[in-house]
Amino acid sequence: MTRTEAPATDDESSVVGKLSTLDRFLAVWILATMALGLAMGRAVPGLDDALAEVEVGGISLPIAVGLLVMMYPVLAKVRYDRLDAVTGDRKLMVSSLVINWLIGPAVMFALAWIFLADLPEYRTGLIIVGLARCIAMVVIWNDLARGDRDAAAVLVALNSVFQVLAFGLLGWLYLDLLPGWLGLGDGEHLDISMPEIALNVVIFLGVPLLAGFLTRRLGEKKLGRESYEATFLPMIGPWALYGLLFTIVTLFALQGRTITSQPLDVARIALPLLVYFALMWFGAFALGKAIGLPYDRTATLAFTAAGNNFELAIAVAIATFGVTSGQALSGVVGPLIEVPVLVALVHVSLARGRTFTPAQQLTAEPKES
Template sequence: MTSADAAAPGTAGESSITAKLSTPDRYLAVWILLAMAAGIGLGRLVPGLNHALAKVEVGGISLPIALGLLVMMYPVLAKVRYDRLDTVTGDRRLIATSLAVNWVLGPAVMFALAWIFLPDLPEYRTGLIIVGLARCIAMVVIWNDLARGDREAAAVLVALNSVFQVIAFGLLSWFYLDLLPGWLGLGDGERLDISMWEIALNVAIFLGIPLAAGFLTRRIGERKPGRERYETEFLPRIGPWALYGLLFTIVILFALQGKTITSQPWDVARIALPLFVYFAVMFFGTFALGQALGMSYERTTTLAFTAAGNNFELAIAVAIATFGVTSGQALSGVVGPLIEVPVLICLVHVALARRRRFTRTS
């Protein structure tokens, strides 16, 4: 998304990384807050807008949200140097750590927090657990790019998570929503009504399409004008579209649920608290783990963001399909990006500040 890369580590400009961002990126938090406010305002002020937007879907997938995410992800994935992916796939430590954090630690942390903070609200608790099971395959590429993470590593880890999502989501939902509560004496469990095909369709749309487009664009661009012209002329032209796609997606998301969010502020606050804790635990814990394992700043950052982010598109779709659009489970899914987007923007700045420490100690 950024239109200019940070200076190389060790340069004199390292102490002011944020100042090197383009003007739109430097004030990204402001644009996002404005987009959230605009979405909520539209949802409340335009009668029937949320219902009209909700009807524009195919197979349970919102077409406006899909459009925004595709526009958002394409420029970032076009930046990936796919000929370098073997340097990531050969890093078994990175891949093993990512899989363990995402598919063992992440769901377990969200399950524990949901029961600790929402023991008396089973619908919201179930919605949060679903959010924890849906590992991020979309917006993480944006946060990682802003924080100067490893683009190639992000592409590999996101693709890997997408494969595991298709295979493991149904199994883990049965374990955490049905089997484990019974084992722990926490009451009757619940089962999700979603097939592996529906999850695969979600992955294909939100990751497969922009990944294929980015790969083909890079291959064609490098073959004709050459890598230098492709990276210095073409990429800066398409770069701003990632920001436009992100803001459009946020407006649509909050327009869909703006009335619900503003009419139930206490419920939103109850759901938000465990989400804040979750993002903090997953990001800082994984960042510390990457440092302890001796990883570079770029791969540590990528590891942390892929662990902290969640696939809210899938979580919302599953909650609505199983429990209904007005359900508490669906509200939990919607509150997910309400909290995740501003929190992870703040964590981008935290990561950039830590990058300076990596540079000074290297």
């Protein structure tokens, strides 16, 4: 695949200057929707119960709808006929698998025991968050950071396969086997089957991926690639962020009362999460640059390493330990910290992108907002 080189600049033609108003003030919109969701969950009696009841197979339908709306426009932008250029990048593929499935869970396990040794419920919930690798929101953070959209599609699909195959095994390893081996006490057992994990993956990745693929194929067939990318994609682009904001409002309304009634516990859980996101993102970004990946794929590697599948983590915690458990609270605090932190890291990524050489400032095509 031929790429066009675009040297980094500091003026208004830089990637930051090209962000739309919606993108540029995303942090403001996200903080506002988080506050709105928390306020709604606190002020409206029974709202959390009502939202929790609207589910199928343990999956919240409002959250599912928000995530599907969020992911569809991004996945409709992927050039599926060029994915072989991503799968042939061994540095990217191997690095992503190692970081996500060997390093990530181990880092979260260590941080959970370091920071929450005296709080077993929260510790277990945090480890579950670390086991659930991101397959949903990462496409938004990657797109905002001008990462490689095609690479993100491949990596989240790869994560989804490993999630189905490895989640139960890793849960047994980190929650049952290792604590016993290390003399840390009795282990825990996760009450979730491979089909349940597969259902989560199908809903949160399979449906929007299929919709995006079919839209791209049919849209290009009817309009042609140039017209499809110049007219149709900009029209559906903003819906990704609308879906993100709706998901955040729903999620925090669902758990608003729990979060606001236990602020000290939330702070205890938040600290290891902050350390985790920093270690994973900066470590993966440094690795990508060190092994010679261009900026866009380095950003993709970093965001897929730092993100987590909070939908699966919350579903597992609730199914195994109950909706009011400390494990479920840890799952809920995950996106409470992840969302603003990764929004901040989008800006860090764009700034650090200017430290790459001109030859590494690669853009496959204009990125639609």
